Amino acid sequence: MTLKQFSKNLQNLNQTGIDEISEIILREMTLRFLTKVIQLTPVANSKRVKRGLRNESGEYLRYVKGKNKGRIKTKRVVIHTGGTLRRGWIVKNEKQLKGNKAKPTDAEIRSFVKGLKFKKVGKIYKIKVVNPVHYAKYVNYGHRKRRRKGHYGEAGTATVIKADDWVPGYHFLEAAERYINRRENYNRVFKILFEQELKRRLGL
Numbered sequence: 074m075t076l077k078q079f080s081k082n083l084q085n086l087n088q089t090g091i092d093e094i095s096e097i098i099l100r101e102m103t104l105r106f107l108t109k110v111i112q113l114t115p116v117a118n119s120k121r122v123k124r125g126l127r128n129e130s131g132e133y134l135r136y137v138k139g140k141n142k143g144r145i146k147t148k149r150v151v152i153h154t155g156g157t158l159r160r161g162w163i164v165k166n167e168k169q170l171k172g173n174k175a176k177p178t179d180a181e182i183r184s185f186v187k188g189l190k191f192k193k194v195g196k197i198y199k200i201k202v203v204n205p206v207h208y209a210k211y212v213n214y215g216h217r218k219r220r221r222k223g224h225y226g227e228a229g230t231a232t233v234i235k236a237d238d239w240v241p242g243y244h245f246l247e248a249a250e251r252y253i254n255r256r257e258n259y260n261r262v263f264k265i266l267f268e269q270e271l272k273r274r275l276g277l
Contacts, residue, residue, distance in 0.1 A: 094270045095198045096191045101262055102253060103200050104186045110249035111162050111177055115212065117155030123147040161206035170206075215242030 126134045126146040134146040156174035163177045163185040164170060177185075192199045218238050252258065 092193065092198075094267060095193075097270060098263055098266045099191065099198050099200055100186055100189075101266060102259070103189065103202065104183060105258070105262070106249055106253045107162055107182050107186060107202065108179070109252050110245060111159055111182070113243075113245035113248050114159040114162070115243050115245065116159060117157075121149050123149055158204065158206050158209055158212060161204045161209060162202070164205060167205045167207060211242075213242050213244060213246050216240050 124147060126148060128134055136142050136144055136146060156176060157170055160170060160174060160177055161167065163181055186200075189200050189202070192201075216239075218240055
């Protein structure tokens with residue numbers, strides 16, 4: 074590439090180009106955040122079941138000797154039968170769940186992030202992520218089991234929350250935020266994507 078062509082490409086990299094690069098980086102960070110928060114989101118019900126072991130070709134493994142000779146080898150695994158809250162991260166409203174509690178795949182998460190609206194406010198770039206499941210905030214922040222009353226002097230009565238009245242929250246949202254905001258994670262993603270997009274747009 075000639076110096077003239079490089080100069081032309083540099084001139085074409087105006088604010089619009091910077092906005093486009095910023096959006097690419099923001100969507101990648103959002104993708105990583107959602108992947109992490111889905112991983113951390115608790116599942117209500119689970120049970121231990123036996124599953125047959127398979128080889129690389131998909132065939133069941135069988136015992137070749139002993140009293141179990143010929144029988145399929147098994148192992149106990151934990152199966153999650155809940156998952157509404159976890160899947161709620163990739164829907165726009167609770168009605169879209171329609172009984173589907175399967176853990177979101179990487180492709181589903183990526184497709185959802187691609188469809189999120191990108192917004193710029195001043196110099197700040199934003200993407201809003203919401204879990205519309207109605208009890209999401211209670212699972213994350215915790216909630217009170219029941220009400221008890223106590224007295225605050227002679228001024229009257231007030232609701233008092235005692236330790237055994239409170240169900241602790243999982244705080245999976247804050248944990249995912251801390252993970253994605255780690256300097257090493259942010260810097261690595263930002264540096265790689267920024268340099269990659271800059272080189273592509275400048276023809277380097």
